[in-house]
Amino acid sequence: xxxxxxxxxxxxxxxxxxxRRFTFTPTVTVYLALVALLVVGxxxxxxxxxxxxxxxxxxxxxxxxxxxxxxxxxxxxxxxAGSLDLSVAYLxxxxxxxxxxxxxxxxxxxxxxVLLALGVAAVVGLVNGLVVTxxxxxxxxxxxxxxxxxxxxxxxxxxxPAGSVPRxxxxxxxxxxxPVPVGVLLMLLVAAAAWxxxxxxxxxxxxxxxxxxxxxARLSGVRTGRTIVIAHVLxxxxxxxxxxxxxxxxxxxxxxxxxxxxxxxxxxxxxxxxGAALAGGxxxxxxTIGGVLILATLDTIFDDLAVDPFxxxxxxxxxxxxxxxxxxxxxxxxxxx
Amino acid sequence: xxxxxxxxxxxxxxxxxxxxxxAVLLVALAFTGPAYSEPTGYLALLKxxxxxxxxxxxxxxxxxSGGFDLSVGSLxxxxxxxxxxxxxxxxxxxxxVIVLLLGFGLLVGLVNGLVTTxxxxPSFIVTLGMLLILDxxxxxxxxxxxxxxxxxxxxxxGRGGVDLPVLGHLPWSVxxxxxxxxxxxxxxxxxxxRTLVAVGDNEKAVRLAGGRVDRLKVLAFMLSGLLAxxxxxxxxxxxxxxxxxxxxxxxxxxxxxxxxGVLLGGGRGSVVAAAAGALTLEALFSLLNLLGVSGALESAVQGxxxxxxxxxxxxxxxxxxxxxxxxxxxxxxxxx
Numbered sequence: 001x002x003x004x005x006x007x008x009x010x011x012x013x014x015x016x017x018x019x020r021r022f023t024f025t026p027t028v029t030v031y032l033a034l035v036a037l038l039v040v041g042x043x044x045x046x047x048x049x050x051x052x053x054x055x056x057x058x059x060x061x062x063x064x065x066x067x068x069x070x071x072x073x074x075x076x077x078x079x080x081a082g083s084l085d086l087s088v089a090y091l092x093x094x095x096x097x098x099x100x101x102x103x104x105x106x107x108x109x110x111x112x113x114v115l116l117a118l119g120v121a122a123v124v125g126l127v128n129g130l131v132v133t134x135x136x137x138x139x140x141x142x143x144x145x146x147x148x149x150x151x152x153x154x155x156x157x158x159x160x161p162a163g164s165v166p167r168x169x170x171x172x173x174x175x176x177x178x179p180v181p182v183g184v185l186l187m188l189l190v191a192a193a194a195w196x197x198x199x200x201x202x203x204x205x206x207x208x209x210x211x212x213x214x215x216x217a218r219l220s221g222v223r224t225g226r227t228i229v230i231a232h233v234l235x236x237x238x239x240x241x242x243x244x245x246x247x248x249x250x251x252x253x254x255x256x257x258x259x260x261x262x263x264x265x266x267x268x269x270x271x272x273x274x275g276a277a278l279a280g281g282x283x284x285x286x287x288t289i290g291g292v293l294i295l296a297t298l299d300t301i302f303d304d305l306a307v308d309p310f311x312x313x314x315x316x317x318x319x320x321x322x323x324x325x326x327x328x329x330x331x332x333x334x335x336x337x
Numbered sequence: 338x339x340x341x342x343x344x345x346x347x348x349x350x351x352x353x354x355x356x357x358x359x360a361v362l363l364v365a366l367a368f369t370g371p372a373y374s375e376p377t378g379y380l381a382l383l384k385x386x387x388x389x390x391x392x393x394x395x396x397x398x399x400x401x402s403g404g405f406d407l408s409v410g411s412l413x414x415x416x417x418x419x420x421x422x423x424x425x426x427x428x429x430x431x432x433x434v435i436v437l438l439l440g441f442g443l444l445v446g447l448v449n450g451l452v453t454t455x456x457x458x459p460s461f462i463v464t465l466g467m468l469l470i471l472d473x474x475x476x477x478x479x480x481x482x483x484x485x486x487x488x489x490x491x492x493x494x495g496r497g498g499v500d501l502p503v504l505g506h507l508p509w510s511v512x513x514x515x516x517x518x519x520x521x522x523x524x525x526x527x528x529x530x531r532t533l534v535a536v537g538d539n540e541k542a543v544r545l546a547g548g549r550v551d552r553l554k555v556l557a558f559m560l561s562g563l564l565a566x567x568x569x570x571x572x573x574x575x576x577x578x579x580x581x582x583x584x585x586x587x588x589x590x591x592x593x594x595x596x597x598g599v600l601l602g603g604g605r606g607s608v609v610a611a612a613a614g615a616l617t618l619e620a621l622f623s624l625l626n627l628l629g630v631s632g633a634l635e636s637a638v639q640g641x642x643x644x645x646x647x648x649x650x651x652x653x654x655x656x657x658x659x660x661x662x663x664x665x666x667x668x669x670x671x672x673x
Binding site for chain 1: 405452456457458459461462463465466467468469470472473474476477588591601602631633634635636637638639640643644647648651652
């Protein structure tokens with residue numbers, strides 16, 4: 001739906017949109033906000049005698065956004081489809097364990113470990129999707145339930161880190177190609193793939209249609225159930241990749257690595273910050289990456305300024321509410337215009 | 338909505354299943370635990386469950402009007418930490434601190450409600466932001482570890498009770514719980530409560546009919562905040578001061594409400610069922626405990642149960658409608 005809307009807007013802008021030369025889509029807004037944040041942050045850090053955007057600073061921001069970026073890109077797909085996934089945080093931990101325990105330090109098991117972790121993730125995503133579509137359970141409850149089940153499994157079987165990855169596999173977490181870390185490239189690659197899926201394939205257009213209005217989509221001949229299940233599987237696989245990356249970074253699997261960072265709610269926050277509507281049908285990967293970068297930049301600035309870590313949460317909450325309030329305001333003014 | 342004179346069903350949709358499950362659980366408890374062979378065991382259960390039931394009732398107001406309140410868990414933590422810090426063991430401070438706590442709960446609810454209705458931010462996001470803000474602010478203020486202590490008279494609400502001639506020892510928390518429950522039922526049966534449910538069912542219709550939708554939604558959030566404050570006072574007395582006291586309570590309360598057959602998205606469900614859902618959850622945990630199921634599996638069981646409960650409700654409604662259609666009766670409009 002929103003793709004169509006945006007197309008219409010583009011057309012309007014090309015023909016007679018003299019009244020507005022430049023449309024502030026949420027995606028544009030979020031990147032403008034990012035630039036503004038970088039400028040303000042640079043000044044603040046500069047006043048204290050530091051430099052925000054030297055090579056180390058940029059690397060810091062990018063590294064911070066890798067894992068959240070992976071999870072949030074997947075979350076974008078489900079949210080666009082009008083669903084949401086609260087199970088990603090435990091899934092990240094589970095996949096890091098599956099990968100690390102399968103590898104168990106041997107080089108030969110690297111590929112099976114990664115594949116098994118992604119396979120587990122896909123199965124969890126499939127369960128999420130089927131519970132939502134076949135059992136008709138509200139996505140909030142369905143994925144919360146699956147999250148609790150995963151949590152029970154993790155708490156029952158693990159008390160701390162387990163498994164170990166071979167040294168060769170740690171290249172994924174620590175190497176750089178030129179100045180850019182491999183992990184960031186992986187994240188951008190996944191983001192590009194998700195962008196391509198959402199914007200360039202039939203499945204992606206169906207995802208927007210289902211998120212916009214599931215009944216209209218069904219009456220138009222879209223297989224809505226299948227679309228939602230695919231969205232959940234893709235989201236889970238992205239979270240699985242995040243788990244695999246974390247296993248490589250930490251050297252072993254950690255059950256609570258995902259929940260400690262709060263990736264479930266944090267990724268939803270990033271997606272919404274990127275201009276997606278929680279009700280579905282609007283949003284995109286590009287905006288989400290902007291949202292992730294804003295959160296990572298905020299973190300980096302606060303670290304450079306040596307701000308109390310708990311203050312970060314407060315600011316994050318305020319930023320989230322203000323951003324969504326701005327988007328909502330814009331939508332209303334457009335509707336009334 | 339029907340007029341009060343023809344208001345027939347004593348049990349709203351979805352209340353019967355949860356009451357049946359609760360009854361089964363209570364009987365099972367009587368068979369497994371020797372403590373449950375007399376009323377005191379059940380009173381203890383009720384006392385343990387009181388905070389969650391209060392939270393579930395508060396969450397019910399928000400959910401039935403079409404929203405979410407994710408901030409109650411961190412609000413409970415904030416209230417307990419604030420209470421400990423301000424009272425700091427002084428008996429004389431207890432009275433005004435309790436008033437302040439209730440006021441703070443109302444204030445947080447007011448902010449949630451105003452941002453939701455005036456700035457048009459989805460309540461999921463508002464209360465998620467509020468969760469982050471409260472968590473961060475509390476720890477910022479206390480420097481990471483809660484300090485201070487609660488006074489004995491503050492803890493009386495969570496721990497103490499009154500000795501009655503027939504019933505024996507009646508905990509204060511049970512008394513508070515019953516008072517709140519009766520008040521909530523009366524509220525939901527009054528005009529305001531009915532309109533609140535209608536807001537969750539069809540906001541536009543209520544607005545066109547002249548209902549003050551925004552004011553009702555703000556009221557729902559404020560009630561949720563107030564009850565969270567009350568739950569915090571009970572929890573503080575019962576469990577003491579810690580920074581984890583409210584952790585995960587928001588999801589537990591939502592689980593309880595959903596277990597009571599209340600529809601996420603609003604418009605359907607009764608407050609008694611929501612309270613029964615919370616009690617069921619607590620009874621289930623007690624039973625699992627008695628059966629020797631480890632605490633780790635508790636959350637897994639909770640997960641399976643909420644999925645099953647909602648799936649039952651969703652599929653059940655569909656099947657019922659289909660059966661009615663097949664029987665040839667005209668489809669009745671969904672009733673409250």
